Amino acid sequence: MNLDLEGITKSFAAQGGLWAYLTVFITTFVEGVFPPIPSDVVVLFCALLVAKGTLHWIPLFLSAFIGGTLGALLVYWIGYSKGRDFFLSKPRPFLSPKRLLEMESHFGRYGNIILALNRAVIGGRSFGFLIAGLTDYKFRKVMLYGTPGIVIWYIAVIALGVYFGERAKQMVNGIITVVMIIMALSVLSLIITKKLFK
Numbered sequence: 001m002n003l004d005l006e007g008i009t010k011s012f013a014a015q016g017g018l019w020a021y022l023t024v025f026i027t028t029f030v031e032g033v034f035p036p037i038p039s040d041v042v043v044l045f046c047a048l049l050v051a052k053g054t055l056h057w058i059p060l061f062l063s064a065f066i067g068g069t070l071g072a073l074l075v076y077w078i079g080y081s082k083g084r085d086f087f088l089s090k091p092r093p094f095l096s097p098k099r100l101l102e103m104e105s106h107f108g109r110y111g112n113i114i115l116a117l118n119r120a121v122i123g124g125r126s127f128g129f130l131i132a133g134l135t136d137y138k139f140r141k142v143m144l145y146g147t148p149g150i151v152i153w154y155i156a157v158i159a160l161g162v163y164f165g166e167r168a169k170q171m172v173n174g175i176i177t178v179v180m181i182i183m184a185l186s187v188l189s190l191i192i193t194k195k196l197f198k
Contacts, residue, residue, distance in 0.1 A: 017055045020046050024060060025067040032071020032126055039068075040157055047161020057158055064154040068119065069147060075126045076142055079133025087134065100134075107131045115146040119153040 024046055027039035043064050049055045079087075084104075088097045107114055111132065118128035132142050160181055 017059065020049065020055055021059050021063040024063040028064050028067030029071040029074075032068060032075055032129070034126075039064075043154065043157050044161040047158040048165035050158070051162045051165025057162065061154055061158055064158070065150060068150045068154065072118075072126070072129045072146060072150065073142075076129040076133040076137075076139075079130040080136065081133075084134050100131075103127065103131050104135060107135060107137075111135075111137060112141070112145045115142060116149045118146060119149045 024039070024042055027042045031039040043060070046055055046060050047057070050057045050060060084100075087100055107128075114128045115132060129142065129146065131137075132146075
């Protein structure tokens with residue numbers, strides 16, 4: 001794997017980090033709607049650049065938090081505005097009517113916990129907020145339980161990136177290490193939610 005780290009670093013530095021923060025905002029927002037987008041990889045790479053002094057952690061965190069929150073709220077609004085009948089009428093991408101009913105049942109019992117842990121479920125982050133919208137979950141509760149999870153997740157990702165970025169001999173080693181940790185945290189979150197669903 002060969003990254004032109006110096007070129008990327010100089011490019012971001014020349015723009016005052018603007019393109020880096022904008023990229024983080026866009027990827028975290030889009031991932032809320034289209035889960036396969038690997039926004040955490042972008043966030044942690046920028047966190048490694050924070051360790052190099054190229055970027056600052058506060059605008060990086062704000063870009064990730066605002067993008068992730070707006071993406072989640074957009075999915076909540078889609079579920080709320082379209083309603084259950086729209087999604088139960090026929091299978092939708094990644095969500096069959098049977099699966100939807102199962103998720104609704106689980107959400108009825110553990111909705112607050114699902115929203116709190118939702119950001120840690122890589123590849124399925126949009127579903128918790130979608131079900132919240134479909135079940136007419138109060139917006140106040142969505143913000144109360146969902147937002148802290150987003151805050152904690154991005155603080156953790158950025159902190160890991162900075163920690164390993166300061167210690168990694170090569171940027172690529174830092175990326176690989178942090179990606180593995182993020183995947184482990186995601187698996188742990190999935191195990192916890194599956195145990196709750198039994």
